[in-house]
Amino acid sequence: MSRYINLADEKGRNAEVIFSGITKKPLVKMITLDGKDTHTQRVLKGKAENSYEGLMLQFKDDEQIADAIIKNDADIDLEMTGRFLEETNKIYIDKQLKPVSKISKKEIVYNPDGTQKEERAVKDSIANILSENPVKPNGKLFSKKEMSRKLVFAKKYQISHINGLTFDFLFEMAKMLHEKESIIMLGGGVKGNEPLVFQDGGKSYRAFLEGRVKDNSYLLLLHLSNLELKGVK
Amino acid sequence: MAKPITFNTGEKSFQAAINKVDRDKVYGYIEESISDANGEICLSGNLLDDGSTIILSGATALKTVDFNNNEVDKKSLKAVYMDGKDATLIPSSYDGEVRLELANADDLYNLEVTAVYQLDFENLSVAKKDVLTYFEGEKYYRFVFNYRADYEGADAIMLATENDVFVLTGRMLSFEYLENKNKPVVIEEEVATGNEEDNIDFGML
Numbered sequence: 077m078s079r080y081i082n083l084a085d086e087k088g089r090n091a092e093v094i095f096s097g098i099t100k101k102p103l104v105k106m107i108t109l110d111g112k113d114t115h116t117q118r119v120l121k122g123k124a125e126n127s128y129e130g131l132m133l134q135f136k137d138d139e140q141i142a143d144a145i146i147k148n149d150a151d152i153d154l155e156m157t158g159r160f161l162e163e164t165n166k167i168y169i170d171k172q173l174k175p176v177s178k179i180s181k182k183e184i185v186y187n188p189d190g191t192q193k194e195e196r197a198v199k200d201s202i203a204n205i206l207s208e209n210p211v212k213p214n215g216k217l218f219s220k221k222e223m224s225r226k227l228v229f230a231k232k233y234q235i236s237h238i239n240g241l242t243f244d245f246l247f248e249m250a251k252m253l254h255e256k257e258s259i260i261m262l263g264g265g266v267k268g269n270e271p272l273v274f275q276d277g278g279k280s281y282r283a284f285l286e287g288r289v290k291d292n293s294y295l296l297l298l299h300l301s302n303l304e305l306k307g308v309k
Numbered sequence: 310m311a312k313p314i315t316f317n318t319g320e321k322s323f324q325a326a327i328n329k330v331d332r333d334k335v336y337g338y339i340e341e342s343i344s345d346a347n348g349e350i351c352l353s354g355n356l357l358d359d360g361s362t363i364i365l366s367g368a369t370a371l372k373t374v375d376f377n378n379n380e381v382d383k384k385s386l387k388a389v390y391m392d393g394k395d396a397t398l399i400p401s402s403y404d405g406e407v408r409l410e411l412a413n414a415d416d417l418y419n420l421e422v423t424a425v426y427q428l429d430f431e432n433l434s435v436a437k438k439d440v441l442t443y444f445e446g447e448k449y450y451r452f453v454f455n456y457r458a459d460y461e462g463a464d465a466i467m468l469a470t471e472n473d474v475f476v477l478t479g480r481m482l483s484f485e486y487l488e489n490k491n492k493p494v495v496i497e498e499e500v501a502t503g504n505e506e507d508n509i510d511f512g513m514l
Contacts, residue, residue, distance in 0.1 A: 098421075098482050104396045104460040106373065106386040114381055117374045124354060124363040156362065160378065161369060164355040168343050169363060175356070176345040187337045198341065221447045224417050225470045228477065232421050234484055243489040286418055293486035299418065303332050307427055307473035 081298075082210040083235065084268075085249050090210035091242050095233040095298055120159045124173045126151050133172065201273045201280055204264035212268035213285065217258035220286065229299035231281070236296075250287030250294035259284045259299070272300070311429070314402050316467070318409045318450060323440055327426035327476055388460045399455050399462040409450035409467060417449055417466050421479045424463075428474040437474070444469035454478050 084090035106114050124130050131141045131150055144150035167175050185193040205211055237243040253260065262283045263269040271280035281300035288295040311326040332338075343351040354365050373381050388396035430437040448469075453462035454476065464481040467474065 098484075100480060102391065104388050104390060106383070107389055108375060108381060108386060112375055114373050114375055114386060116371050117378065118369050119372050120357075120364065121368050121370055122364070123368070124365050127365045127368065129352070129365065162358060164357055164364070167354055167356045167363070168345075168351040169354045169365075170345055170349060170351055173352075173354075173363060173365075175363065176351055178346045179343050179351060182342050182344075184340045184342050185337065186333075186340070188334050193337065195342075220414050220418065224414055224449075225447075225468060228422050228425055229418065229420075230422050230479075232419075232482060236487055237489075240489055243487075246487075247489075288415070288486075290486050293488045295484050295486050297418065297484065303330075303335065303425065305425070305470055305475060306335065307470070308328075308330060308334060 078236070079274075081205045081235070082207065083262075084210040084212040085245065086213055086215065088212075089245065090212075091245050092206070092238075093242050093246060094236040094238055096236065097231070097233050118161045120156055120161055122151060123153055123156055124169070126153055126157075129171075130173055201277060203275050203278065204270060204273050207264070209264065209266050209268070211262050211264050211272060211283070213260040214263055214268060215260075217253075217256055217260055218284075220257050220259055223259055223284070226305055227282075227284075227301040228303040228305055229284070229301050230303070231300040233298040233300075234296070235285075235298055246296050247289070247292075247294045249285070250296045251289050253285065253287030253296075254289045259286045261285075262298070312403055315406045316409055316452075317406050318411075318443075321440075321443055322406070325428040325430050325440070325474070328429050330425040330427050330475075396460040398458055398460060399453060401455050401458045402452075403456075404458070407452050407454075409452050412449040412451035412466055414447075414449065416451055416481070417468065417477070419482050419484070420464060420466055420477060421482050422477045423479040424477075426476040426478070428467075428476065440474055441469050441472070444474065451481075 078094045078096035080092050081095045082090060082092050108114060125134075128141070131144065134150075135141045135144055141150070168179050170176050181198045182195055183198050184195050187193050235246060237246050262272065262285055264272050272283045273280045279302075281302055284299045284301065286297045286299060288297075311328065313324040313326045315322065315324050343353070345351055352365065354363050355368075356363055373383055373386070375381050388398075390396050428437075428440075430440070450467045452465050452467070454465035455462040463478040465476050465478040467476050469475070
């Protein structure tokens with residue numbers, strides 16, 4: 077499955093091209109001894125009323141909860157426990173375990189040591205890979221080998237052409253990067269210096285472009301990073 | 310210190326424990342706090358498809374079932390590759406020696422990293438400096454990493470920075486070089502997901 081990205085080169089030319097990831101295919105599967113396939117199924121353990129929070133609302137203290145579990149299996153709903161689940165919808169509930177409809181969100185930022193740094197309003201991220209401002213290189217080339225020791229590249233997408241013109245466009249970019257054994261940082265937004273956001277409300281990533289060529293073919297990869305390669309004590 | 314792993318390049322053998330680098334411990338982390346109209350903190354839950362049953366986090370389990378949806382004891386199953394041949398159990402990297410094969414920068418850039426480990430040489434006979442010296446010249450080594458015995462090991466690459474040795478694990482991707490030929494493309498719809506702070510210090514760049 078693929079999606080479009082509005083990508084510019086260093087000369088300021090831009091084109092909408094395709095980027096796609098590689099889906100992980102399983103290597104191994106579990107079968108019964110007589111060769112039949114198996115699959116994984118999500119099942120229900122208990123409703124909210126059967127949870128510790130639900131039982132505390134009903135029985136008020138741990139001793140009474142324990143009694144109720146021992147005498148009446150209060151932690152199990154015989155009709156629901158073990159039920160196969162398909163799609164569920166995320167909701168927010170109050171301390172009475174009732175759904176709430178009007179909510180407000182805030183972010184709590186913690187330091188690496190776990191102490192609270194600040195509270196703030198939620199930052200809404202807007203996708204910027206297909207906006208009127210193309211994703212563009214920041215002009216500075218980084219040695220591939222040098223950057224491999226500074227950043228961790230977690231996610232990778234391959235960029236593909238959609239016609240002959242975009243083939244030339246992408247091949248030229250890949251060739252330049254291949255010959256210089258370099259990668260180049262990409263940025264979104266008006267100035268081309270913002271991290272990339274792939275969908276509204278999604279994570280933001282620093283992105284780098286890597287190119288390789290082989291005869292008349294090319295490989296252009298978008299590497300996403302959110303971690304520096306730094307030792308911790 | 311955690312149990313060490315024995316690594317061997319063919320020319321050099323050394324032992325080191327591996328400690329997972331937790332991004333939260335490097336940059337910190339963000340939690341989202343939801344409150345209702347009275348300012349009371351809310352819990353997150355799920356609503357089942359009957360429209361009325363509410364379940365809390367941790368209220369579900371995964372079960373292995375057969376084609377009749379009867380639960381199957383995992384001990385009665387066997388692992389096979391997708392072509393039907395019996396799968397081979399790959400031992401844990403902690404059992405025996407891990408053979409390191411020379412790799413290159415392209416291998417590293419093909420690795421979709423899912424975890425990062427830092428090698429810990431404390432209290433062991435092999436000095437960290439000795440291994441760092443060996444890794445000079447921008448060497449990369451690849452191997453198959455398994456925390457515990459499993460049928461699918463993770464692809465891994467070991468490399469050194471100026472002061473530390475790291476192992477990056479994940480899966481090695483295989484990409485197709487593209488020629489000037491058009492092929493059908495399926496475009497997927499955008500899906501909204503959660504948000505995450507980008508607080509990497511890029512001052513070095």
